[in-house]
Amino acid sequence: MASFLLGAVQLAGCVVLPVPTPATGSEIVSDAAIGAIEPGASARADVLLALGDPSESEDSDHFFAYDWKVSHGAIVWAWGLAPNVGGAGGHRLWAYRCFAVEFGSDGTVVRTEYLHVDSSDANSCLATWRKRGDQPDDRPQ
Amino acid sequence: MRSWPRTDEVRLRPSPGRSLAIVGFAVLLAACAGHVTPVKDAAVLKELGFLHPGATSREEVRTRLGSPVRSYEDGRIVSYAVYRTADGRLSVSASSAAIAAGELSGGERYTLILVFTPDGILDRQSLVGKHE
Numbered sequence: 001m002a003s004f005l006l007g008a009v010q011l012a013g014c015v016v017l018p019v020p021t022p023a024t025g026s027e028i029v030s031d032a033a034i035g036a037i038e039p040g041a042s043a044r045a046d047v048l049l050a051l052g053d054p055s056e057s058e059d060s061d062h063f064f065a066y067d068w069k070v071s072h073g074a075i076v077w078a079w080g081l082a083p084n085v086g087g088a089g090g091h092r093l094w095a096y097r098c099f100a101v102e103f104g105s106d107g108t109v110v111r112t113e114y115l116h117v118d119s120s121d122a123n124s125c126l127a128t129w130r131k132r133g134d135q136p137d138d139r140p141q
Numbered sequence: 142m143r144s145w146p147r148t149d150e151v152r153l154r155p156s157p158g159r160s161l162a163i164v165g166f167a168v169l170l171a172a173c174a175g176h177v178t179p180v181k182d183a184a185v186l187k188e189l190g191f192l193h194p195g196a197t198s199r200e201e202v203r204t205r206l207g208s209p210v211r212s213y214e215d216g217r218i219v220s221y222a223v224y225r226t227a228d229g230r231l232s233v234s235a236s237s238a239a240i241a242a243g244e245l246s247g248g249e250r251y252t253l254i255l256v257f258t259p260d261g262i263l264d265r266q267s268l269v270g271k272h273e
Binding site: 025026027028029030033044045048049050051052053061066068107 | 175176177178179210211213214217218220252254256265266267269271
């Protein structure tokens, strides 16, 4: 009973708010950049000129991947138990994304994929791509 | 008004509501997205004025910039890491001495991509960087 009351008091003095924010992150590959790379038309040079060096490359540059993380919001909270006892904090919520490209033997883009990856796979976009097969993720929001 | 003790998260907290507002504001302040795009700023590109598509040779680039960081398609495409110095110039050198002396401004880094023709003449170029 005592712990129940204590819990109720704690809950009563706790505020948790999701806070949407403008997108933040670095080295984000934009929707426009992804849209400009066309399978069957763009070459390896076009991809490099638009996006720079890839984060990952495999199989003698037949596969490129560009990794980034982006945040669209955060959780902020404040709590109080009694006068002079309380606190507040915040935690940004991150999502991990990547853009993978496969080139043909002539250096032309064969296919591309936009992928959501888990934080544990944040630096292994190409491995995630192989693992998923033909299951594309939605484009960036 | 209540006075709140220190915790790991926020040092000064006159009230929970105000603390929440401060944290939320800090989160908003930190929000800025750096997209990877080719640089269009003429002032920045002026620093690479020695590069002339159709005229500059691979040898001249090597003499000026040294060995590339990466090369693709048997050297037809090369990339260089380019840093902006505190005085606004671009440099392919990011020596630890320069960093220690504060000559590099916030570690701002670009990638210079150069595409050559089969006979070794600069064909296309792009300076790719992070932009808000």
